[in-house]
Amino acid sequence: MSVAEQLDSRGADPRPATPHQLRTRSVVRSDRLIDLLPREQAVAWVKDDEGLIGWGELGRLEVKGPDTFVQASRWWREQLAEIAVTDEVGLPGTGAVLFVSAAFDIRTGASVFVIPRVVLGRSGTRTWLTALNDEQPQLNIDEITGPGAVRYADGAQSAAAWVSSVAEAVDRLRAGDLGKVVLARDLMASTAQPVDARYLLRRLADRWTECWTYGLDGLVGATPELLLRRTGSRVTSRVLAGTAARAGQGQDEAVGRELLASAKNQDEHRYAIASLAETLAPFCSSLDVPAAPHLHTLPTLMHLASDVQGELAGDPDLLSIIDAIHPTAAVCGTPRDVAIDLIAELEGMDRGRYAGPVGWLDTAGNGEFGVALRCAQIEDRALRLFAGCGIMADSVPEAELAEAQVKLLAIRDALES
Known part of the structure; x- marks a missing residue:
């Protein structure tokens, strides 16, 4: 049955x-x-x-x-x-x-x-x-159809304008204003028919099996980044920072070695790990932070990843922990306050719930929260897609644009399939 x-x-x-x-x-x-x-x-x-x-x-x-x-x-x-x-x-x-x-x-x-x-x-x-009330829910599983033809348009900034924003961020980084900042861009999509969120969710779940597929109030996506999981007194986080596009069969191994050896990506990752550890440690009696990241491979990208584990001291409220650790340097930058202000200045858009905490918690205080990445906000026939990149003092703006384009493919492929 x-x-x-x-x-x-x-x-x-x-x-x-x-x-x-x-x-x-x-x-x-x-x-x-x-x-x-x-x-x-x-x-x-x-x-x-x-x-x-x-x-x-x-x-x-x-x-x-x-x-x-x-x-x-x-x-x-x-x-x-x-x-x-x-x-x-x-x-x-x-x-x-x-x-x-x-x-x-x-x-x-x-x-x-x-x-x-x-x-x-x-x-x-x-x-x-x-x-x-012990209801007997009816599952009306109706046929789900695709949205038809898709057209794209620039969001808050054109590709060229966003590259200029990245260049400005690099100048600020080289001047010593901050150590890292994450800049995002949005892409607008319009479809021939209204978008059924379930259409995207199914396709994201089919392909991005190593990610958490999520949907709530029109925001749908598949995130590889676990902000925090709590099971009893144990907490776990998977930090991703440092990215390279996959190069295809036979070349991924070389791409992975280059990513692990990249000083820029290693520095970017260290900032992300440090920001999480600094904000999570006050809630923990012990915290295990890996000495070096490992490779986390997804269908189109490779990331530097670190799995952080801790034992909670006492019984802190899970939402209080999320409040303290978000946003990490993986999606914001460091120092946090300076990065948030620079993001507001250079991105020219409101991120909304993109890059925010997404997940659930239960009555016992257990829960799982990711970071809302690889996502789109749906409004009938209109969608707003997001992608962001960690910018460092030695970042090349055109390379960051290419990385953002690859990250947008998660939703674009699901939408167009």
């Missing part, structure tokens, strides 16, 4: 339901998670067919300002006080779940927090359903 059949056929629980009762129970594994998303109010966080999808809204918060995560944490606690949870599975991601897509700059950008009415989760061989 498929998940859909089981959800439609199981009997109602005889226990009386309160207006805010959530029940988590095991279901039989069958369909691929990403294929079960309905069209409306859908959220997703999936990697290699494990993770969470959800739909409907039990609660929703949109907020901006420097105390965004403080407000969200307070709101989450208030919501939980009104929810009775019966959890028959007891794994990370069961019970009530809060999905998060925060702005890159929470001071000026709106962040979105959603508690779904229904969540379907999978970890290994276990699949579970969490539903409000």
Whole structure:
């Protein structure tokens, strides 16, 4: 019996339901998670067919300002006080779940927090359903069609203007104003038909199996960067900084060696690791930071990657940790405040939720958050695609543009396939 059949056929629980009762129970594994998303109010966080999808809204918060995560944490606690949870599975991601897509700059950008009415989760061989008031959710899996012809146009800056912005950033870096800055550019796309977010999510999940495919409130993408995972008292982060385009069969090994030997990319990576370690350490009793990065290979790119692990001291609120560590130098720069100001000056755009924290947390404080990379914001027939590059004092602006173009291919290929 498929998940859909089981959800439609199981009997109602005889226990009386309160207006805010959530029940988590095991279901039989069958369909691929990403294929079960309905069209409306859908959220997703999936990697290699494990993770969470959800739909409907039990609660929703949109907020901006420097105390965004403080407000969200307070709101989450208030919501939980009104929810009775019966959890028959007891794994990370069961019970009530809060999905998060925060702005890159929470001071000026709106962040979105959603508690779904229904969540379907999978970890290994276990699949579970969490539903409000023990509802019997109907999975109306309709046919998904592509958006048709796609046309592209410059976003905030043309390619030439963005190259000039990178050159200006290099001048600032050489003058000693800062050590690193990450500059992003956007690309506008228009389609013949309205874009169904599920169309992109399925194609991203098909190809980018080593990434977390995510979707919330029109922002869809596949990120290779794990900002923070918390399981009990253990935290893990995968930092990516330093990038090279793959060169094809027989040449990738040489590209990888060159990337590992590149002083520019190694320095860029060290800044990213240092910024994470500095902000995460106060929450931890121990923190293991690798001495050197390893190669992380994706379909079109190679990254320098480091997996940082720590043991939490006490029981800090996960949103408080995210608030402290974001934005890292991997998506912003260093020093952080100087980099944020330079980004605002040179990019000429509002990043919105691009490069912001995206993920989920549960009632036990477990959760997974990535950085919203390789993504697009969907508005009917219009999309806004994003890509960014770490700029150093020895960066070549034209090379950074080429790297950004390769990063944009993740969404472009999914959109055009």
